[in-house]
Amino acid sequence: MGYELKTKQTENSVVEFIETVGSPKKREDAYRLLDIFTETTGYPAKMWGPSMIGFGRYHYNYPTGHEGDMFLAGFSPRKAKISLYLATGDEKRHELLKDFGKHTTGKACVYINKLADVNEDVLRQLIIQSVVFLKETYPDSK
Template sequence: MAEAKTKPTSLSVESYLSAIVDSARRADCETLVKLMSKTSKQPAVMWGTAIVGFGTHKYPLAGGKFGEICAVGFSSRKGDISIYGVAGEGVDSGLMLQLGKHKLGKGCLYVAKLADVDLKVLEKLVAEAVRAKQVLHNGPLDD
């Protein structure tokens, strides 16, 4: 089996953020670091070269093996900010309706800018995602 490409690295979150050219996008990403750190109670860690992640989510693979990815995280992409771990199966659809302007992909939430969404609702989505992943594994995120 091939080794996962997206895994925690020693790259600097601060360097990643400071390299974001658009000052408004950089400020949005700095806000997401604060919101996700506070809500997940996990430090920001670079996963690969472009995902800022919080905690670890282990999930089953075929043959009794496990994969892992950040429990929640985000990445500044060309068009939008991709927010990982808060969308998909089991998400409170009522909260999604209250969130504001966003798009959904397979397990991904896309926002153009944080001003388009209600940050309190986003914080609840992050909290629910973290709680659901802890319950799934019957323990802290970094087991």
């Protein structure tokens, strides 16, 4: 039996999802992020799984045989922090994060408490870096 990818693009409404975010401040940040990611990527926002908002898409195929589709960049306004999904694969990301502002990083995410803590110009550069890196790595990206 093959591995079933849990995170798939859905037809759910991005705005309806944002309206379910409990904190008014986090909801406001989510709408601002929606604008920033849409303007920066040029892609429409799509829901991926129940709580991730993604832009663009790429198809990956690992040497292990595992393959699937994922968004080029995205975010999720979680209860604790806002997760930013940006490609991790090159040194430019590390350099940009030095000037980003207050954040923490996980394996594939950058976490922020609120948008006011970070530099929006650097965020735009991080989004562009993610899209460019993934399009170069996976040439079949859309």
